[in-house]
Amino acid sequence: MTRLISKAAILGLVVTAGLTLAGCQSAPETPEASLYQKLGKRAGIAQIVEDLLFLIVDDERINQQFKGLDVASFHRNLTDQLCQLSGGPCTYSGRGMREVHADMAITDTQFNALTENLILAMEENGVGTGAQNRLLKRLIPLYPDVRNL
Amino acid sequence: MKDVPVLLAALLLLTAQSAFADIGSRIWATGGVTTIEGSAGGGLVPWALLGSYASDEEWGGTLALSRAETDDYTLAVIGAGINWNNRVELTVARQSLDLDALVFTLSNGFGLEQDELNQDIFGAKIRLAGDVLYSPWGQWSAGIQYKRQRDFTVPAAIGARDDSGTDVYFSGSKVFFAALFDRNLLVNATARATRANQGGLLGFGGDRNNSYEVMAEASAGLFLNRRWLVGAEYRQKPDNLGFAGEDDWWDLFVAWVPDRRLAVTAAVVSLGDVATLEDQQGLYLSLQGSF
Numbered sequence A: 001m002t003r004l005i006s007k008a009a010i011l012g013l014v015v016t017a018g019l020t021l022a023g024c025q026s027a028p029e030t031p032e033a034s035l036y037q038k039l040g041k042r043a044g045i046a047q048i049v050e051d052l053l054f055l056i057v058d059d060e061r062i063n064q065q066f067k068g069l070d071v072a073s074f075h076r077n078l079t080d081q082l083c084q085l086s087g088g089p090c091t092y093s094g095r096g097m098r099e100v101h102a103d104m105a106i107t108d109t110q111f112n113a114l115t116e117n118l119i120l121a122m123e124e125n126g127v128g129t130g131a132q133n134r135l136l137k138r139l140i141p142l143y144p145d146v147r148n149l
Numbered sequence B: 001m002k003d004v005p006v007l008l009a010a011l012l013l014l015t016a017q018s019a020f021a022d023i024g025s026r027i028w029a030t031g032g033v034t035t036i037e038g039s040a041g042g043g044l045v046p047w048a049l050l051g052s053y054a055s056d057e058e059w060g061g062t063l064a065l066s067r068a069e070t071d072d073y074t075l076a077v078i079g080a081g082i083n084w085n086n087r088v089e090l091t092v093a094r095q096s097l098d099l100d101a102l103v104f105t106l107s108n109g110f111g112l113e114q115d116e117l118n119q120d121i122f123g124a125k126i127r128l129a130g131d132v133l134y135s136p137w138g139q140w141s142a143g144i145q146y147k148r149q150r151d152f153t154v155p156a157a158i159g160a161r162d163d164s165g166t167d168v169y170f171s172g173s174k175v176f177f178a179a180l181f182d183r184n185l186l187v188n189a190t191a192r193a194t195r196a197n198q199g200g201l202l203g204f205g206g207d208r209n210n211s212y213e214v215m216a217e218a219s220a221g222l223f224l225n226r227r228w229l230v231g232a233e234y235r236q237k238p239d240n241l242g243f244a245g246e247d248d249w250w251d252l253f254v255a256w257v258p259d260r261r262l263a264v265t266a267a268v269v270s271l272g273d274v275a276t277l278e279d280q281q282g283l284y285l286s287l288q289g290s291f
Ligand code: HEM
Pocket: A062, A065, A066, A067, A069, A070, A073, A074, A077, A078, A081, A093, A094, A095, A096, A100, A101, A104, A106, A110, A111, A112, A114, A139, A140, A142, A143, A146
């Protein structure tokens, strides 16, 4: 079986991530922060993103796109982005969505595949339907940028 | 309908076989279910969604069996559809209406010996713009349903003008994420130009009105989670026949979509007065397989 991103790389990253991120766990108890808390704070989100990576690797519809991915940097940036979007105390420091995805010619099929995998990753981590929906609601405005429409 | 067991077997076989092949990529339950007219939608109202799970680089299909039992009638429908690239949907459906109690009215009043009405419906729907999940302004589609009576004796006797007709409709659908109790809300609106009496089962046009009229149809459903959708539908109807008044339809439904292969829909339907028999209410059950 050919792997486009190695599972070992994903696992290796978890250990480092766990060490570096222990510092930003406390969030203020505002309504904005409650989605962040339902996702399990930054550690929970990091776990969701890791499970998402495993699902991506196994998904023939999209894994070609992720060939040669810098797993650690992708994991950090996506985790920060979801953390920030969910109202957590993180700052996304990656590139802009349109800039990142513009050359990939991402199709609706691929966008749906990624959405499906994100939902499955949230389910695997016991995120409830309500919290899933609230996160998706905040991600969907990024659709035109990701698909470069 | 005699061919139901055969079709049921075919449906199960198809779904079982295709379990090994790829199914489309659209998110669970975003293909709607199969309406009584074959087009994707709810039970009574077509939605802007296209059937099956085909996304923009995929093919998909559906097969459905439905049954509505009201106080004095039984409607059985078999429907099938294909979807190309989530752009074009082509469907066929056959409806069989068991007249049950109406048989006496027909034989006493009209001297007609008939206990069943049958109709074939050929549908096409095209997605014009947008995506039900991802576009802020929702998804918009246009469709046609060409309907053909298989036996026109009864509709002709009660005043229908034509044994075939074409409905044209325009539909918008949109899912609002985390809209109610953090649940996703699906909203549909459809405008249909039609001359059909009771959806076409009683023919097209009539003595009271013989021209096209635009009817409003709407539905809304709440996703309890990605497997369960509960909602309601409303369908305005023309009133073309002097023989008997025709009422609007509505239903309350619950749909269970355990995975992309299967959808089961149950509903309480209210069809109002149908061909002199009053206040037809009953249960609707529909089974859909996707591949
Ligand atoms: C709402 C949906 C999406 C969001 C929020 C999102 C978010 C991100 C983020 C935050 C990054 C990291 C950017 C960086 O490191 O500077 C990224 C990179 C990437 N995304 Fe997406 N993405 C989405 C959809 C997709 C889809 C559908 C695909 C393809 C199937 C895709 C493929 C990629 C790839 C291959 C990279 C790595 C690019 C690189 O490092 O050069 N993304 N995405």
